Amino acid sequence: MIPMTPTDAGHAVDAVAPTALDHILWGVFPYVVLAVLVGGLVWRYRYDKFGWTTRSSQLYESRLLRIASPMFHFGLLVVIIGHVAGLLIPKSWTEAMGVTEDMYHFMALSLGTVAGVCTLGGIVLLIWRRRTNGPVFSATTVNDKVMYLVLVMAILAGLATTLLSAGADLTGGHGHDYRETVSVWFRSIWILRPDVAAMAASTFAFKLHVMVGLTLFMLFPFTRLVHAFSAPVQYPFRPYVVYRTRDQHPNRSERVVRRGWEG
Amino acid sequence: MATPSASGRRIGKVMAQVAMVMNLDKCIGCHTCSVTCKQAWTNRSGMEYVWFNNVETRPGQGYPRRYEDQEKWEGGWVRTPGGKLKLKAGGRLKKLATIFANPKMPAIQDYYEPWTYDYENLIKAPLSDDMPVARPRSLISGEPMNVTWSANWDDDLGGGEELGRQDPIVQKLGEQVRFSFEETFMFYLPRICEHCLNPSCVASCPSGAMYKRAEDGIVLVDQDKCRGWRMCVTGCPYKKVYFNHKTGKAEKCTLCYPRIEVGMPTVCSETCVGRLRYLGVILYDVDRVGEAATVEDEHDLYPAQLDVFLDPNDPEVQEAARRDGIPDRWIDSAKRSPVYALAKKYKVALPLHPEYRTMPMVWYIPPLSPVVDTLTKTGHDGEDAGNLFGAIDALRIPVEYLAELFTAGDTAPVDSVLRKLAAMRSYMRRINLGEERDESLAEAVGMSGTDIEDMYRLLAIAKYDERYVIPTAYGVDDADRGVIEEIGCSLDFEGGPGMGGMGGPVPFGEASGRPDAASVETFHALKTRQTSDGRSDLKGRVNLLNWDGNGKPDGLFPPSDNGAAPDEKEKP
Numbered sequence: 001m002i003p004m005t006p007t008d009a010g011h012a013v014d015a016v017a018p019t020a021l022d023h024i025l026w027g028v029f030p031y032v033v034l035a036v037l038v039g040g041l042v043w044r045y046r047y048d049k050f051g052w053t054t055r056s057s058q059l060y061e062s063r064l065l066r067i068a069s070p071m072f073h074f075g076l077l078v079v080i081i082g083h084v085a086g087l088l089i090p091k092s093w094t095e096a097m098g099v100t101e102d103m104y105h106f107m108a109l110s111l112g113t114v115a116g117v118c119t120l121g122g123i124v125l126l127i128w129r130r131r132t133n134g135p136v137f138s139a140t141t142v143n144d145k146v147m148y149l150v151l152v153m154a155i156l157a158g159l160a161t162t163l164l165s166a167g168a169d170l171t172g173g174h175g176h177d178y179r180e181t182v183s184v185w186f187r188s189i190w191i192l193r194p195d196v197a198a199m200a201a202s203t204f205a206f207k208l209h210v211m212v213g214l215t216l217f218m219l220f221p222f223t224r225l226v227h228a229f230s231a232p233v234q235y236p237f238r239p240y241v242v243y244r245t246r247d248q249h250p251n252r253s254e255r256v257v258r259r260g261w262e263g
Numbered sequence: 264m265a266t267p268s269a270s271g272r273r274i275g276k277v278m279a280q281v282a283m284v285m286n287l288d289k290c291i292g293c294h295t296c297s298v299t300c301k302q303a304w305t306n307r308s309g310m311e312y313v314w315f316n317n318v319e320t321r322p323g324q325g326y327p328r329r330y331e332d333q334e335k336w337e338g339g340w341v342r343t344p345g346g347k348l349k350l351k352a353g354g355r356l357k358k359l360a361t362i363f364a365n366p367k368m369p370a371i372q373d374y375y376e377p378w379t380y381d382y383e384n385l386i387k388a389p390l391s392d393d394m395p396v397a398r399p400r401s402l403i404s405g406e407p408m409n410v411t412w413s414a415n416w417d418d419d420l421g422g423g424e425e426l427g428r429q430d431p432i433v434q435k436l437g438e439q440v441r442f443s444f445e446e447t448f449m450f451y452l453p454r455i456c457e458h459c460l461n462p463s464c465v466a467s468c469p470s471g472a473m474y475k476r477a478e479d480g481i482v483l484v485d486q487d488k489c490r491g492w493r494m495c496v497t498g499c500p501y502k503k504v505y506f507n508h509k510t511g512k513a514e515k516c517t518l519c520y521p522r523i524e525v526g527m528p529t530v531c532s533e534t535c536v537g538r539l540r541y542l543g544v545i546l547y548d549v550d551r552v553g554e555a556a557t558v559e560d561e562h563d564l565y566p567a568q569l570d571v572f573l574d575p576n577d578p579e580v581q582e583a584a585r586r587d588g589i590p591d592r593w594i595d596s597a598k599r600s601p602v603y604a605l606a607k608k609y610k611v612a613l614p615l616h617p618e619y620r621t622m623p624m625v626w627y628i629p630p631l632s633p634v635v636d637t638l639t640k641t642g643h644d645g646e647d648a649g650n651l652f653g654a655i656d657a658l659r660i661p662v663e664y665l666a667e668l669f670t671a672g673d674t675a676p677v678d679s680v681l682r683k684l685a686a687m688r689s690y691m692r693r694i695n696l697g698e699e700r701d702e703s704l705a706e707a708v709g710m711s712g713t714d715i716e717d718m719y720r721l722l723a724i725a726k727y728d729e730r731y732v733i734p735t736a737y738g739v740d741d742a743d744r745g746v747i748e749e750i751g752c753s754l755d756f757e758g759g760p761g762m763g764g765m766g767g768p769v770p771f772g773e774a775s776g777r778p779d780a781a782s783v784e785t786f787h788a789l790k791t792r793q794t795s796d797g798r799s800d801l802k803g804r805v806n807l808l809n810w811d812g813n814g815k816p817d818g819l820f821p822p823s824d825n826g827a828a829p830d831e832k833e834k835p
Contacts (some may be wrong), residue, residue, distance in 0.1 A: 034454075056491050059371050060403065060508065066364045073363040091448035092360035134404035139508070146454065230490045232469030234360070236355045240466035242474040244485075246524075246736060 013073045018200040024216060025211065026199040030189050033214045040221025056131040060135035072122025078115035079158070082108065087186045091179045105175075109166045116159040123152060147223040157209035162216065164205055169198045185223065274583040275550025277573060279593050280460065280624055280735065281479030282545045282602045283532070284612045285453055286722055287630040288684070289539035291476045292419070292451035295320050296531035296540075300455075304517070305529045309509025311377030311402050314414055315516035322440060322664065323417045324431045326454075330502040331431040331616070337367045337734030338500030339463050339619030340556065340761045348557050348620060349462055352497050355480045367497045371508075375413040377402040397508060420449050432667045439660055445640075446541075448633035448661045452668070455531060456503040456516035457615065457623030458482050460547065460554045460571070466517075467498025473513070478736065479544075480624065481518045489513050500619040524736035538725045544593060545609040546573040547622070558622045561671035564617035570620070571605050574613035576599070600719055602626070609710070609718050611680045613669035627671055628722070629677055630683040633661040650702050651685035661795055683708045689720070690715050695732045715827055 018026075044052065058065055086108060094104055127148055130136050164176030185199035198211070220226065293674040300316040319325045333339060337352040352367050376613075380397035388395035401408040417426040424442035424637040427433060433440045441447055444826070458475075462482050467471040471486035473495055475481070484495070489711035506514045523542075527533070532540040548571055553568035573580040575597035584594050597603065605612040606627065613624035634647040634654045643650050655662065655678060662681065666674040686708040693701055705712045721729060 044330040050510070051511070052487075053489065055511035056506070057491060057508075058368055059506050062364065062368065062370055064775075066366065069364040070361075112266055135401075135408060138404060157743070209534035227490055230470065231472075232490070232492065234471065235359060235469040236791055238471055241462060242465055243477045246479075247478045 013178060018196045022196050022200040025207075026185060027194045027196045029214060029229055030194065033218045034189075036218045037220055040218075041226070044226060052226055052230060053224075055139075055224050057136045060139070061129060064125060064129040065132075068125035070122075070248055071118050072126055072128075075115045075118030075120075075122055078111065078170045079119055082112050082115065086179065087183050090183070090187070105165075105169070107163060109169065112162045113159075113166060115226075116162055117154065120155050120159060122209050123155060123210075127152070130181045147219055147225060150216050151225075154209065154212040157205065157212050160206045161203075161209055164203075176206065178202065178206055182206050196253055267666060274573065274580060277589060278480065278548055279478065279551045279588045279589050279597065280458070280547060281542060281546045282480075282606075282624040282626070283348070283455070283518075283520060283529075283530075283544075284456070284541040284602050284605045284626045284628065286537075286541070286628040287450055287452065288628065288632050288816045289449040290453060290630075291537055292318055292320065293536055294415070295534050296453055297534055299534040300516075300531050303519075305508075305514075307507075308402075309507040310514065312374040312414075312789060313507070313514065315505075315507040316455045317414060317451060320418050321450055321452050321668070322427050322433045322442075322447075322571055323420070324426060324429050326414050327369045327502050328412070328502075329431055330369075333619070335367075336369070336497070336500070336502070338498060338502065339459070339621055340466075341555055342559065342620065346557060348461075348553070350466060350498060351500075352467070352494075353797055361539040362469065362492055362494075365493045365497055368493055368506075369496070369502065373413070375416075376408060378410060380409055381407075392657060400680075406407055410785050414457065420447065432664060434808075436660070440664065441660070445808055448636070448664075450630040450633060451501070451646040452627070453509070454501065454615070455502070455529075455625060456482060456518070457618075457621065457625045458516075458518055459624060460549075460552045460622035461620065462499075463619070463621050464495040464499040464504050468492070469494055470704055473504075476520075481523070481524065482515070482521050482835060483517060483520070484513050484515055486510075486512055493710065496697075500616065500621065501623075520721070523733055526733045526735040528731040528733065534732065538730065541605060541721075541730050543576075543598065543602035543604075543605070544597040544734060545603055546575050546580060546589070546594070546597050547571045548573055552622060556622055561618045561675040564620065565614060565670050565673070565676060568614060568622050569607055569610075571834070572603065574607075575603065584693070593734045596732055597731045597785075604721060605719075609683065610676075610716065611683055611718070613676060613680065614706060615669060616634040616671075617669075618671035627669060628684070629665045630681055631681050631688070631765060633787060634681065634685075637793060640753075646688050648689035648707070651681060651688065653706075655681045663792040678771040679708070679829070683710065683718075686710070687715050687719055691719050691723075716813060 019193045077173075095101075130144075132139055161176075161178070170174040181198050181202040185202075188195035188198070199207070200208075216225075220228075268506065275461070296316045297314055297318055302313060304315055307315045314326065317326045318702060325331060329338060330338075333351060339351050340348045341351045343349050349715050351357075355807045378399045382397045384395050385397050398407050400406065400412050414614060417743075420427060420442070424685065427440075458481055460480070462473075465475060465482060468489075469492050470488055470490045472490070474483060474485065476483060478682055486710050489512040491506070491513070493513070494504055495513050496502070496506055499515075500505075501542060504511075504513050507514050519527075519531075522529060522533075528540070529544050532542055551571050555571045556564070558567045573584075575584075575594055581594050585591070601613070609722075611628050612622045613629060614626050616623070631651075634651065637643040637658055638650055638654050643654075645651070662674050662677050663672075666672050666677045667680075670676045686704045689702045690712065693699065693704075697699075697830050700712050702712050705715045710718075
């Protein structure tokens, strides 16, 4: 299914048999994360619709936010598109489309670096704002702090993999081709046959990034990150003025009121 | 489907709206409406700066500061050269593109930074030569602060010319508006949400959480669907949608819908000492709203909106209303509506800033008092029709100012209203003095003596059940059977006090989980305060209006340096 022994000597892929730890990390953990993410979102939506918000702090401070927040979010959107392209589209497809390895590599690294740096710069500015602005800091919960820590780690690890690849390119070598390891593993998760060996063959930087990323997904339903799932994509397609009737039970006034003593 | 009305125009879909009129001549600026509204709805943390109802002195900057400057805040709608309506702050795609940081949102300083006083210092300060003082502390950051602005900083023209000159309308009218004591004029403008027919806040909401209720036209925010994108704050040109900075959700005046539904007036109306508020149903043709909001000339917006209102006494209107599912008792109520009478029959009520093109539904009877005051100050008889008519013509500045507020700058309708009010004054004085009725006074303003007397009854006598004609949301029979009261027990929600619980700790901070109904929270805060000897547990909320300075509620002040909670140290 995947090249266990890379024929290309330039690739620094170490073919080793997956250990028990590998199986736990790349075979079991993804499903735990998936269960927590989906279950958590459903639970949060049912239990806590009221708490499902961006918890914006713009009212307190908007000068810094105006620069940092779009920088972070737009950077992140590009990063997400990059991840989708890199993880979901098999290498053979892009090659079939005539995109050579070098072209793809150049695109991914340049765009990835720019977007990654924007994202990191944005989040650093946002955290700095959060720490130094009194009102914003006092509106910060422990939950937020943990989330920021994992988020920044995920971004740093991701950027590290990109920069390592770019560095390898600049010194004339070849970076690790995640499209033959991480991407293969990622796609295999969804057909319920996790290719642990593929992921195990990846480098430490990628493994770290994936681990932190999975942790972040696990935190998603329980932090302010949930607001990402309510991105208002339907807004351009609805009429401007929304009308709603008073309640869902038009005969509510006729509903029999249960007496306290009726148990 | 559409039936032609008496005027020959086809009646589209009929909808009902509970609307308000305020008679500004009777407003003494006592702020009772603001205070009772705040006590009922917004005395929660995160809402300290929120005034669903506020009373502004005009000329003045209003609340938030200079909210009428739409070149800056970009609220409301604009008409494109092509004759379409567009949100002034930009269309849907621009909204989505700027969703990560709203470029046109007022900061807390544009309202004011809420504060409290360090009262405890008054009794806990060590002995010294100086009198201890209660220093102001910010309710946002908890730090000591200097109070430099608040909701009514320029109340009663406080701050004089320096602040008054920053009123956007004064700036528009230029140097003609005088602020010297002898030459100035002043009146009060109470404001709530306009519950517009064409609400730009609703149109701005990316989540679709804001909506206009089909039954009564009340504009509400679904707290469970609001995601805190803050676009509604920008969209509303009246700046009457507020962002609760603790829960991260938008909140706004609800027209006290739980009261309206059972036929009671809003809290602000009920407690108004001047009895200047009127509540009633308006039937309108919803298919014509868009057309009326898009008329080219801003001066035509007021008559266009009047045209959208339907005459509830017209049998064809009644038929169309029944066709569209409006209950008969609502149609009957609309016939007796004081709002319809003042706005459309007598034409003495005017919309606030029709040029925002939102079709506002809280209307105002402009005050005659600046004119009367000037007359009496100069030694003239302020109730003589001739004097009054002359003065309305001569005193252009108050009239132009009022026109900027109510008719997009067109002085003719304001003139006409003031003349009617003046005619009523003179006509009724003759009756009071036992003189003969002078029909010519009424005719001079295009009314009849009977009309004048009816209007006088509505405006001056202002009986409770004539001021507030509100049909219940439920059947009248239901009300008689007491069913409404039973479903209305607001304490009986799941996990609520009526069900034996006060709600436990919640995992995502105080804003998460199912919220207490605001009235429940207030009820408990008050009850605890009134019935306990010790310090009451306000459930971690700082309720300023209930707080008598006793103890330090959690979250009011930052924790002390030695780490011990202040309360623990103080225990004997």
